[in-house]
Amino acid sequence: MKVAVYFATGYEEIEALSVVDVLRRGGVEVLMVGADGKMAVSSRNNVSINMDALIEEVDHKEIDMMVLPGGVPGVDNLMANETLVANLKVFKEQGKWLAAICAAPSILGKLELLKDEKATCYPGYEQELIGCEHVAERVVVSNHLITSVGAGASLDFGYKILEMIKGKELSDKIRAAMQA
Numbered sequence: 001m002k003v004a005v006y007f008a009t010g011y012e013e014i015e016a017l018s019v020v021d022v023l024r025r026g027g028v029e030v031l032m033v034g035a036d037g038k039m040a041v042s043s044r045n046n047v048s049i050n051m052d053a054l055i056e057e058v059d060h061k062e063i064d065m066m067v068l069p070g071g072v073p074g075v076d077n078l079m080a081n082e083t084l085v086a087n088l089k090v091f092k093e094q095g096k097w098l099a100a101i102c103a104a105p106s107i108l109g110k111l112e113l114l115k116d117e118k119a120t121c122y123p124g125y126e127q128e129l130i131g132c133e134h135v136a137e138r139v140v141v142s143n144h145l146i147t148s149v150g151a152g153a154s155l156d157f158g159y160k161i162l163e164m165i166k167g168k169e170l171s172d173k174i175r176a177a178m179q180a
Contacts, residue, residue: 001165003028004058005067007051008035008078012071013043014154015101019067022158025174026166033058035081044071060087063096067161070102070122070150079107088113097164099146101157105129108145118142122150155180 005020016032023030034041034051042048066088068078078084085107091098092113100108105121106128108114115131120140132142138153139146139160146164148157159180163171 001028001064002031002062003065003067003161003165004031004033004060004063005069006033006035006055006078006084007041007049007069008074008081009038009042010044010071010077011041011069011074012102012151013045013047013049014151015071015104015157016043016067016069017049018154019069019099019101019158019161022155022162022174022178023165025177026162026170028162028165031058031063035084036077044074055081055083060090063087065097065099065161065165066091068098068100068104068107070100070104072103075103075107078104079110085111095144097144097146099157099161101148101154102150105147108147114145117145119145119147120149121147 020030032052034054039051040048102122103125105119106125109129117132118135119132126134139148139156159171159175
C-alpha cells in the first residue's frame with residue numbers, strides 16, 4: 001500500500017509529520033507531496049519540510065490513500081489545488097482510502113464526499129461536513145474514510161491509519177514502541 005500525504009503552505013506540521021512518522025515506522029511506503037508547486041513547503045509555524053514529489057509528478061493510480069493535514073491557511077491552499085480536488089473525487093468514486101484531520105475534513109465536506117459517512121473535525125468546522133453524521137470522537141473510521149479532530153490527536157490518527165492498512169497488532173506494536 002502506498003500513502004500520499006499532501007502539504008500546502010500553512011499546514012499543521014504535527015498533523016502531517018506524525019502520520020508520515022508512524023506509517024514509515026510501520027513499513028508503509030509514504031510519499032510527502034507538495035501541493036503548491038514547491039519542493040520545500042512551509043508550515044503555519046514557518047517550519048520548512050522538503051517534499052518527496054510535487055503533486056503534478058505523482059501518478060495517483062499508484063496511490064492507495066490520500067491524507068490531508070489541517071492547519072490554516074494550509075487547508076485553503078489544498079482546496080485551491082485542482083489536481084488534488086480532482087483526485088479526491090476519483091478516490092471517493094473508486095472506494096479508495098481518504099484521511100483528513102483538523103480542518104481538512106471540511107475539504108471533503110465542501111466537495112460532497114462525506115455523504116452518508118460518519119466524520120469528525122476540529123470544533124467549529126462541523127457545518128462544513130456536508131451530508132454526513134458528525135461524531136464527537138478523536139478519530140472516526142467510516143467505510144474508507146478516516147477523520148480526526150486536530151493536532152492533539154495526531155498520533156492516534158496515525159496509529160488508526162496504520163491499523164487500517166496493516167492491522168491492529170502492528171499498530172499496537174508501534175504505539176507501544178513509541179511509548180504512547
